Amino acid sequence: MDLSGDAFSKACRDGGHQIESWLRVVDREHGARFYREAAAALRSWQEAEDVVQEAMIKVWQRCASFRGVGDPIAWIHQIVRHTLLDALDKRRPQAPLLDDSGELTAEVQAAVLKLADSAVARPEQQLAEHQLEQVFKRCFERFAAECPLHATVLRWVVDEGLDNSDIERLLDRSPGATREFISQCRKKARPYFAEWHALVAAGEPDDGQAGRERRGR
Structure with missing residues (x-):
């Protein structure tokens, strides 16, 4: 047809x-x-x-x-x-991850630091690409389970390439409100992806240390 x-x-x-x-x-x-x-x-x-x-x-x-x-x-x-x-x-709103000033709550910040410290403690560990993908997938699934609306909008932006005007029409919000909401989506996602970011950082060289080594030679 x-x-x-x-x-x-x-x-x-x-x-x-x-x-x-x-x-x-x-x-x-x-x-x-x-x-x-x-x-x-x-x-x-x-x-x-x-x-x-x-x-x-x-x-x-x-x-x-x-x-x-x-x-x-x-x-x-x-x-x-x-x-x-x-x-x-229509779903029940989740407990906020941000405080009144828009920053991550103290509890979330502590969890992020704990994850980062545990990963940085083993900087020599090199994770294969498929291992990182599994961690990323697990982080996103947790984010989607607890913040489904924000995860859905980010998926539309990142995976499907929808721009702000597309999201604006879907959410029926002003351009400014749409930009703010997308920013909130990214902020909400940060603590969920802390494990992935920490593992990626642990596998990268320390630029400061590398610079000191070059200067010492």
Whole structure:
């Protein structure tokens, strides 16, 4: 079936069986990607299924507003993402990692220092790339489990290349508020990736020590 904007606009105008058939094809060809994205954020296939189904209902209800400009799959994907953000917003907020001034709390800072000290104590240890990837994956999974909304937005920025204007539209925030939120996402991520950063740092040469050695020769 033709999944172009013109074909979708025609299906929307015809309604009934035409739009139903069109959406079945979309679900067959793109549904798995929508489910994976929702499941990664929600950490629940059941909740992901509910989000995607709710999004498809919204697509059905709003199809008349599509004007045939741009990619209809991208338009549908945006509705899925809005629905996912709504689901994440309904979850109970997590305990804050930042204090009132926007800095990491004392407890988090202590945990970061402990991880860094334990890694730096063995600077000779060289971790293979696949080991670092496993640590990174574990850090991200913990971050996503405890801060799913922030992890989802960072995944869109880093993995999918969405820019601030894309995130602004998804979050329905002003440009300034969007920049601040993305900054908050990065701040929240820092303590979760402390282990990975410390291991990377432990495997790098000490520039200061190297400089002293060069000057001593």
